[in-house]
Amino acid sequence: GQNIDQPTEMTATEGAIVQINCTYQTSGFNGLFWYQQHAGEAPTFLSYNVLDGLEEKGRFSSFLSRSKGYSYLLLKELQMKDSASYLCAVRDSNYQLIWGAGTKLIIKP
Amino acid sequence: GAVVSQHPSWVICKSGTSVKIECRSLDFQATTMFWYRQFPKQSLMLMATSNEGSKATYEQGVEKDKFLINHASLTLSTLTVTSAHPEDSSFYICSARYYLAGGHNEQFFGPGTRLTVL
Numbered sequence: 001g002q003n004i005d006q007p008t009e010m011t012a013t014e015g016a017i018v019q020i021n022c023t024y025q026t027s028g029f030n031g032l033f034w035y036q037q038h039a040g041e042a043p044t045f046l047s048y049n050v051l052d053g054l055e056e057k058g059r060f061s062s063f064l065s066r067s068k069g070y071s072y073l074l075l076k077e078l079q080m081k082d083s084a085s086y087l088c089a090v091r092d093s094n095y096q097l098i099w100g101a102g103t104k105l106i107i108k109p
Numbered sequence: 110g111a112v113v114s115q116h117p118s119w120v121i122c123k124s125g126t127s128v129k130i131e132c133r134s135l136d137f138q139a140t141t142m143f144w145y146r147q148f149p150k151q152s153l154m155l156m157a158t159s160n161e162g163s164k165a166t167y168e169q170g171v172e173k174d175k176f177l178i179n180h181a182s183l184t185l186s187t188l189t190v191t192s193a194h195p196e197d198s199s200f201y202i203c204s205a206r207y208y209l210a211g212g213h214n215e216q217f218f219g220p221g222t223r224l225t226v227l
Contacts, residue, residue, distance in 0.1 A: 099218050 002026045004100035006088050011106045012078055020073045020086050020103045028093020034062050034073045035087040037102065043087055046073065075105075083107045111137050111207040115219035122193055123227055130188045130222045132203035138183035139205035144176075147200040147221075156201075159186045193226045200224075 005023045012018040024032070031050040035043035047055055049064035049071060061074040073086055088100040112135040122128050132142055142159040157178055158166045165178035177189040186205075190197055202221040 098220070 002092060002098050004088055004090060004098055006086075006100040006103045008101070009104045009106065011108060012075075014078055014080060014107055014109050016078050017074065017076050018078060018105065020075070020088075020105065022071045022073070022088035022100055024069050024071070024088070024090045024098070024100075026090050026092040026098050029066060030091040030093065032062075032064055032071050033087075033089045033091070034060075034071075035089065037085045037087060039084075046086075078107050080107050080109065111205070111217040113139075113203065113205045113217045113219040115203055115222050117222060118220060119223040119225075121225045121227065124194050125192055127189055127191045128193055128224060130190075130201055130203075130224075132186045132188070132205070132219055134184045134205040134207075134217075137205075137207055139186075139207065140183060141206040142180060142186040143204045143206075144178060144186070144188050145202045145204070147202060156188075161186075190224065193224070195226045198224055198226045 003025045006021060010018060010020060031048055033048050034046040036046050037043040046060055047057060047062035049055055049062050052064055052066055054061055054063045059076045062071060064071045071088060075082055083106055085102040085104050087102045090098045092098055114133045114135055116131045120128055140161045144156045144159060146154050146156050155168050156171045156176060157168060159178045159180040161180045161183050167173045175191055177191060180186040188201060200221050200223050202219055204218040207217050
């Protein structure tokens with residue numbers, strides 16, 4: 001079966017760095033997405049990885065290793081507004097999006 | 110857990126025809142559902158918010174007469190792409206809002222529908 005695993009919840013301190021991991025097992029691979037979602041709002045696109053390596057975008061970076069079926073989202077200089085759920089999603093060979101359950105990130109002052 | 114299904118998972122149609130996509134919340138009632146569109150290598154784009162028993166709220170730039178949304182029950186919302194054209198070929202994904210204990214809510218997403226218009 002197809003599966004996306006990410007931690008249910010993480011807690012970090014304002015100003016610190018946090019890494020949210022995502023492992024996947026899918027039938028084929030056509031890209032991995034990270035989304036941010038604040039409670040009650042639509043998800044916001046953060047990053048897209050299709051090749052191995054690190055993609056940096058401001059305070060957020062996303063890494064992919066296709067051979068390991070692994071990705072992580074790195075958030076630097078954490079701000080209180082970063083408290084949200086972070087969704088990992090993989091597009092499989094049929095271009096179906098397989099979604100992780102999301103990681104709820106709690107930022108403490 | 111909360112499960113959202115979509116049907117069909119993929120569809121190929123001729124230009125000028127209409128296509129209906131169903132979104133169902135399988136084990137919970139969803140007063141609010143969302144419809145997204147995603148083009149290759151791009152992010153999800155919210156098309157509209159569907160509220161049970163009332164008219165959908167469309168995002169700017171989305172033609173409401175082309176993308177008909179009906180949310181007639183608490184477990185079903187449908188998106189009909191009318192007079193589809195090749196530029197409508199995309200990945201359409203729905204999500205349903207699920208209310209948790211304590212007043213919090215989350216969105217659960219369907220697996221998506223891949224539409225190809227020839």
